[in-house]
Amino acid sequence: MNDQQAQELRGTPVVGGKAYGPVVRPGERVAPVHDTATIPEDAREAEQSRFVDAAGLVAARLRERASHASGAAAEVLIATAGLAEDRGWIGAAGKLISSGSSAASAATAATDQFAALFTKLGGLMAERVTDLNDVRDRVVAELLGQPEPGVPVPTEPSVLCADDLAPADTAGLDPKLVTALVTRLGGPTSHTAIIARQLGIPCIVAVADLDEVPAGTLVLVDGTAGTVVLEPDPEQAQAAVDESRREAELVAGWSGPGHTADGHEAAILANVADGVSARAATAYPVEGVGLFRTELAFLDSAEAPTVAEQTELYREVLEAFGGKKVVVRTLDAGSDKPLKFVDHGTEANPALGVRGNRITARHPEIRAGQLDAIAAAARETGSTPWVMAPMIASADEAAEFAAQVRGRGLVAGVMVEIPSAAILASSILAEVDFVSIGTNDLTQYTMAADRMSADLAELTDPWQPAVLALISMVAEAGKRTGKPVGVCGEAAADPLLACVLVGLGVTSLSSAPAASAAVGAKLGGVTLDACRAAASAALATASPAAAREAATAALAG
Numbered sequence: 001m002n003d004q005q006a007q008e009l010r011g012t013p014v015v016g017g018k019a020y021g022p023v024v025r026p027g028e029r030v031a032p033v034h035d036t037a038t039i040p041e042d043a044r045e046a047e048q049s050r051f052v053d054a055a056g057l058v059a060a061r062l063r064e065r066a067s068h069a070s071g072a073a074a075e076v077l078i079a080t081a082g083l084a085e086d087r088g089w090i091g092a093a094g095k096l097i098s099s100g101s102s103a104a105s106a107a108t109a110a111t112d113q114f115a116a117l118f119t120k121l122g123g124l125m126a127e128r129v130t131d132l133n134d135v136r137d138r139v140v141a142e143l144l145g146q147p148e149p150g151v152p153v154p155t156e157p158s159v160l161c162a163d164d165l166a167p168a169d170t171a172g173l174d175p176k177l178v179t180a181l182v183t184r185l186g187g188p189t190s191h192t193a194i195i196a197r198q199l200g201i202p203c204i205v206a207v208a209d210l211d212e213v214p215a216g217t218l219v220l221v222d223g224t225a226g227t228v229v230l231e232p233d234p235e236q237a238q239a240a241v242d243e244s245r246r247e248a249e250l251v252a253g254w255s256g257p258g259h260t261a262d263g264h265e266a267a268i269l270a271n272v273a274d275g276v277s278a279r280a281a282t283a284y285p286v287e288g289v290g291l292f293r294t295e296l297a298f299l300d301s302a303e304a305p306t307v308a309e310q311t312e313l314y315r316e317v318l319e320a321f322g323g324k325k326v327v328v329r330t331l332d333a334g335s336d337k338p339l340k341f342v343d344h345g346t347e348a349n350p351a352l353g354v355r356g357n358r359i360t361a362r363h364p365e366i367r368a369g370q371l372d373a374i375a376a377a378a379r380e381t382g383s384t385p386w387v388m389a390p391m392i393a394s395a396d397e398a399a400e401f402a403a404q405v406r407g408r409g410l411v412a413g414v415m416v417e418i419p420s421a422a423i424l425a426s427s428i429l430a431e432v433d434f435v436s437i438g439t440n441d442l443t444q445y446t447m448a449a450d451r452m453s454a455d456l457a458e459l460t461d462p463w464q465p466a467v468l469a470l471i472s473m474v475a476e477a478g479k480r481t482g483k484p485v486g487v488c489g490e491a492a493a494d495p496l497l498a499c500v501l502v503g504l505g506v507t508s509l510s511s512a513p514a515a516s517a518a519v520g521a522k523l524g525g526v527t528l529d530a531c532r533a534a535a536s537a538a539l540a541t542a543s544p545a546a547a548r549e550a551a552t553a554a555l556a557g
């Protein structure tokens, strides 16, 4: 570390807010065992039982802790207990023990096999490797008669720092004692991130050099900026934490609708997946639905849903928001969301393959049936949903889609997720009534970085100035044509970025409904001019960190 890094470490911000306190670290883990000694044949059965008993005990302890936890914490503990009882894993270790491995060595080797497989599968599976290694460490500690590894219970409010945190480490944490989570590894969808969101404590992942910060070091964590300041001025650090608490109170009191302090409107909308999530979203201060991901309801369907089945689903969502704006997205099948009833074929690069609107060339009946169902649900509920297509790359594709949608009396739009669509936003907007920017995929395709990769967290950050430049092009095209330009990727859940987006000219912000109040409260505290200044300042930077800093400074005036 050079001097400057010693003062401030940076990572990927996951949950906003500030915390100040000493660093605590999880207890030492046992080193993975790779012994080469052979267990005599007559002792192998006993060794087998020792392994099964240890795995069973670890699973039972995790279940016991789950019974004292609730919500996501309980779910992750139960899922980890399931890994300790996984038949495939136990079978793989059992085979090794039968051929002479010690139980501890077999647990390690079987975990390595599964970890390699999970890593190869990538995405969410790769992020489960931490959970699997956690189970191994607990089982090996048990076999060696050592204490179970894990997080100590701090005696004062502390910042938990680790390489990565397994569910069993994070579930059941007391947010009064563990006031922030910071990890060296992990991505925005890792368990650490999920638990931090549930506990409502700041969280930063992918912080390089974190292992060089010893336990006991006083740190100020800024989960919005993604910074960890080492040994800051105690008074200033406490003042920063108090200020962030006041902001949290403003958020708690915010009830919509979305506008800047000087009255410039920007609708705050919800992303939903079905009737249940739509009804749940109405409990938040949102003005409608900005993205209804229809494919999520059909991930397990072996057969294509009938028009009647789909009509029922769409009707539920339209009814939940009776008369308010609802933007329905046609099936975004393929890549990370393959549908069994769509013949995706074998693709070397599914993210660049036949996904989203592109499946229509092979299966025109799927999109036609879906549009018929949306139109039927619209008639039954007396509403006029907006309908948009995912993965549009050209103005021709937008025109073809718009003709189908308008032919059914609906409002037509497309998503801007591919850089070509951003570059040609003017021609695309000439064909449709609105666009909505999917910043998750737009970032992935602009930066050529897999959105599921934990290693590429810096590149898959929507604050990348190249991504902001493309959003700016789309927003400018929206201003010229007077047509709405929404954002419906997770970027819209980041309060600071939301101000930049509004400053760029974005007209609505749609994301997980739980983010709505934080976004609305932040926007309500700044003027449109300040948002514009923040947008210009962020656009002029060369990195996500610099863009965040520049936007923060510009908004502070």
Ligand code: PEP
Binding pocket: 291, 293, 332, 417, 437, 438, 439, 440, 441, 442, 488, 489, 490
């Ligand atoms: C996006 O890509 O930003 C988006 C909203 O679509 P999804 O996350 O469903 O791909």
Ligand code: MG
Binding pocket: 390, 417, 438, 440, 441
């Ligand atoms: Mg997308």
